[in-house]
Amino acid sequence: MKTQEKINISHISGAVVAVNDQSVEEGYKGFASRQQSLESKSHLDNVSTDGHPHHVTHPTSYLDTLLHLFRGNIGSGLLAMGDAFKNGGIVFSPIMTAVLGIICVHSQHLLLNCSEEMYRKTKRAKPPGFADTVSLVFQYGPARLKPLAPAMKLLVNTFLCITQLGFCCVYIVFIANNVKMICDQYDIHIGLSVHMIFVFVPVLLICMIRNLKYLTPFSTLANVLMAIGVGAVLYEATQDLPSVESRVYLASWYQLPLYFGTAVYAFEGIGLVLPLKNEMRNPEQFQKPLGVLNVGMVVVASIFITVGFLGYLKWGEDVAGSLTLNLKPGYVISMTVQILITLAMLLTYPLQFYVPVAITWPALRKKYGQKSPVMKEYVYRSILVLVTFMLAESIPQLGLFISLVGAVSSTALALMFPPIIQLVYTYQNDNGIPPLMGLKNACIILLGVFIFITGTYESIASIVRAF
Template identity: 70%
Template sequence: MENSKVNISHISGSAVSFNNDNNSVSDGYGMFQSKEQILASSKSQEVENGKALNGHHGDGHPHVVTHPTSYADTMLHLFRGNIGTGLLAMGDAFRNGGIVFSPIVTALLGIICVHAQHLLLNCSEEMHLTSKRDRPPGFADTVYLVFKNGPARTRSMAGTMKILVNGFLCVTQLGFCCVYIVFIANNVKMICDQYNIHIDLSIHMIFVVIPVILACMVRNLKYLTPFSTIANIMMATGVAVVVYEATQDLPPVHTREYIASWQQLPLYFGTAIYAFEGIGLVLPLKNEMRRPEKFQKPLGVLNLGMVIVGSIFITVGFLGYLKWGDNVLGSLTLNLQPGKVLSNVVQALIALSILFTYPLQFYVPVAITWPAIQKKFGATHPVAKELGYRALLVLLTFILAESIPELGLFISLVGAVSSTTLALMFPPLIELVSRSQQPGGIPKHIWVKDCFIILLGLFVFVTGTYESVASIVRAFQV
């Protein structure tokens, strides 16, 4: 980028900052999984208009925050970050899990994911003390510092592990973008079909990608802020109507499968982890709080917020599968009664919401990958080359979306490939490396617990990826 820093004062209350130092996006960035990004600098943030909060993390290090957020603000951001396309896919997840199996396992998965988020937060705080940085490090740098300060045999792996985390973050975000294109195109097709405008889904994707490319030409996040607010309102309205429709004329529970076949279960796990994968969100949310110590308390933002989010996931998934059964689709909006004006309005609102969200999700892979490319190829005409690179990345997501137009299977694949790695494998791994340096080594119960979570992540990764790909192949053979 032409400017070395882009400081965004306010995206729904959260400070945003990039730094192109060291050819990478600033440490400390994370993402709102379905709504918006928070990209926070690992170095001291510039104080906008002289306004900042000088607090402490309880460790003696100054904590400088532009526009600090309250408990309620942070809770709202947590909701916004976790409620999106993953929520609307929970009906399909419950179809692949079963109406009794899915609620129980979804609650357990939520507990495990939140525990993993606590592990990441604890390791970040520990590395903050060890490295004496101005701010706690973000996801990638936490992993890097844990390995760098770990046993001698792990130190050479530090750089590789940081690259892996950033790589999986890019894959996750670009995967979300692919899902968004399929999601928008499916909803637009449903609306057009009601007015006897019958166009192939792939053509709808071509129409969708044009405004997406134009939106992604915006290089400064502050110009996207109003669209983020509009997207939040549209999504909330749409989800409320979908839930209302799902509660009408429900059949008996015994008419649904209590537990699905073992071939379907990996698809359930992939979609459920996709919905819960907001681990990149927790560090920036905590760092932007006026009183960050309230984030991890027993009744703090993380625990209380995720209990509410998990309850919403279970409720929507249960109602969606109970209402539509085996006919439930990859997004509950696609199950709304055709021909009704309300259905068309809801589909349009949520499609627009996701369209406005795409550039925000797209910002992370650009911020991670562009600085290194700019250093090598951007000596002349850097702005034009960055815009060209952005267009190429959008076209990449479009090609992938065209290749896998099955929305439910695509969501399960993204969840299995990248979300499980970030949410279930890296946090317990860095806890094991960190604990190994403490006197007495790693306690046995920590070994057992962390190995169980890592093995669960590996199971979902392998089986979910295999079954998603196999299901996609079968879908093309029909």
């Protein structure tokens, strides 16, 4: 197979995207789901006679993949962990964050295993992505479940779009909040909603970039800015810490759903694991006990716990939805950090935005875009940006918005779909489900349902109370 030029793009909130350097006219073909766009990084030079790939164009090492995993999981959710710990308690939150990390990693292993099994059974050129894996498991599952395959694929893609557009809404609120703090330091007092209007203009312009190739430098710069900014926030959070006894050990019951929503939002990296494994030089190193996934997620969870613990311990009940909003105004380091992370989020927005466009536009283009497709795509992009802007204007509370996005969509992707597909696959192949597996998966699904219902309800109720 002819080797094709590829462009690698990684960014801070859970996507490592790579596409063929193709014409603008073909820019979105082949992107039926978020994982398809992610996995196109693993195009093959050669395919064996049984349909299985045996050579990846640019295989990555253990360390390369580990670094990609860090970049994919450490993003805006990290800066919200202080607010999460406020809603959980300084003793409860570290323990529960570790437990959630273990559950999320286990779910990622379930997804990887099911993808590998479907890959072998269907003899595809490459392992299927998230949505295709779910669809194939139902398609090759029990007869009464086969008709659900298209609907399950649509459902996964819908949650992926909700998640990504939710990220975009969070970014608008995040950027506007930080810009407002910077302006306030210069006695320029303007309402947050007005700042969002000013943010809307550059966001709209940058989202008119239709080719991922031109977003590559933005992604690289965003990673650097985010790393510097987070490091500075951590340094500030460690200065003059109060005693642990001054903080709430276990928050009230009505606050706990907000903790769960934010924590699951932070762990939303399940869409990253398939493409990272597929592009490794030695893919078997990804899932070993000391493989990339386990080692990387232990480090990521440790960072979440550290940032959340220090953030809540330092600022207590005043901790904001982003730790950058707690930095002392008037200091050079505070303003520098806010500018760096604000720019990082601005540059990351079009990468998050690319995924829902890639999922939804091809079908719309086929139906409505035969004439003037480029112009119609620009209009469609503008409408989607406007939707995220209107949602951000409606819910300007950053912490509550993050919790709502986590509760609505992240729980379904990270906690519900993986155990469901394992149960369906096992039932079909083993003519039954082992009791221990059934109990374990039922507990994970029920946890997901609990967070989905209570987190969504409490987030919306808190948003109403905030108004």
